[in-house]
Amino acid sequence: MKKKAKYNVAVIGVGVVGIEMLRCLKQFNFPVAELRVFARSARQIDVDGLKYSVEAISPEGFSGIDIALFAGTEGEKGAAVTYAQEATRRGAVVIDNGADFRMDPAVPLVVPEVNAKDVKIHKGIIANPNCSTIQMVVALWPIYKKAGIRRVIATTFQASSGAGKAAVEQLEEENIRIAAGGYQDVEVNLENKAMPQQLGYNVFPHIGGFSEDDYTSEEWKMVRETHKIMHDYKIKISATTVRVPVRTGHSEAIYIETKKPLSANQAKDILSKSAGIIVLDEPKKNLYPMPKDAEGKDEVFIGRIRRDPFLKYGLWLWVVADNLRKGAATNAVQIAQELIK
Ligand SMILES: NC(=O)c1ccc[n+]([C@@H]2O[C@H](COP(=O)([O-])OP(=O)(O)OC[C@H]3O[C@@H](n4cnc5c(N)ncnc54)[C@H](OP(=O)(O)O)[C@@H]3O)[C@@H](O)[C@H]2O)c1
Numbered sequence: 349m350k351k352k353a354k355y356n357v358a359v360i361g362v363g364v365v366g367i368e369m370l371r372c373l374k375q376f377n378f379p380v381a382e383l384r385v386f387a388r389s390a391r392q393i394d395v396d397g398l399k400y401s402v403e404a405i406s407p408e409g410f411s412g413i414d415i416a417l418f419a420g421t422e423g424e425k426g427a428a429v430t431y432a433q434e435a436t437r438r439g440a441v442v443i444d445n446g447a448d449f450r451m452d453p454a455v456p457l458v459v460p461e462v463n464a465k466d467v468k469i470h471k472g473i474i475a476n477p478n479c480s481t482i483q484m485v486v487a488l489w490p491i492y493k494k495a496g497i498r499r500v501i502a503t504t505f506q507a508s509s510g511a512g513k514a515a516v517e518q519l520e521e522e523n524i525r526i527a528a529g530g531y532q533d534v535e536v537n538l539e540n541k542a543m544p545q546q547l548g549y550n551v552f553p554h555i556g557g558f559s560e561d562d563y564t565s566e567e568w569k570m571v572r573e574t575h576k577i578m579h580d581y582k583i584k585i586s587a588t589t590v591r592v593p594v595r596t597g598h599s600e601a602i603y604i605e606t607k608k609p610l611s612a613n614q615a616k617d618i619l620s621k622s623a624g625i626i627v628l629d630e631p632k633k634n635l636y637p638m639p640k641d642a643e644g645k646d647e648v649f650i651g652r653i654r655r656d657p658f659l660k661y662g663l664w665l666w667v668v669a670d671n672l673r674k675g676a677a678t679n680a681v682q683i684a685q686e687l688i689k
Contacts, residue, residue, distance in 0.1 A: 489578065619653070
């Protein structure tokens, strides 16, 4: 990308991720010349007391844009499929939060703490990984470099905001109904039901659609995206992804089988010296990461670091991050920072 003092930036989508992108651009002092904000419909919005004019998206809107941060919905009629190529044709580099381009071999999939150098091989589009993958690879990478990784088994505990604004609203609505009249089996009859089950006072192991071998698409994302980001397709990865009634902040219980033995103290030491990680691990003081504390933060928090009592190559980590920040907007803006370095 041609070096400039300031860049024309577009943010596409003002849902839960798009709003965080606007915050990150401001908070990270990204050198913005002109900022244009697009969604399906035009309106004025207020973020932390700052007013933004949202324009209805159009191909012409991308003229003169250097960097386009996409946070619209995915799929055939989604923002990225419809407009990403239009944006690149007009000279912009696209950083896309959705899944549409992630597995395209021509598109780098980047978590700067792991594979920042991949940014350089872009051909106009760079993909931001899935939220549950990002926090996992940030935690895996320092262990991988020190001891190698043979196998990973992950169970996630994912917040409602991971499924967008409508899912946050569904959980809020369910909580109101539960408080008003009962405890279980709340009749969820919302017009825009965003999740496949009731989430209030409930958990369900179903994120994305069911696909090959009865894993969900979210579970396959954790496998395939991790392989691509870490450039190692031999790591045996298997995941169970679970939605929990948390507003924001995904948690993951991750079991790692290393190639060389690693003590819990060695793992703590390596992780606490690694970029983008904060270790919170003092069990005697009840200190471990929790989503409510990670909300609004940019780091990945790791605790409960302990060895498998039966296997010297086995290690457990409890990994928590804000899915809208490091899991989406923070990572996307960090990619943009790499791009302009
Ligand atoms: N939520 C997360 O934790 C998370 C994490 C990683 C990645 N992602 C990805 O980030 C993207 C945004 O997710 P979100 O959770 O912020 O969704 P969201 O809350 O549902 O918001 C979606 C936004 O995209 C806009 N939009 C939808 N279709 C559009 C189109 N064709 N053209 C222009 N704008 C369009 C909507 O516009 P209107 O407001 O005008 O309707 C809305 O502002 C998705 O691809 C998602 O998979 C999300």
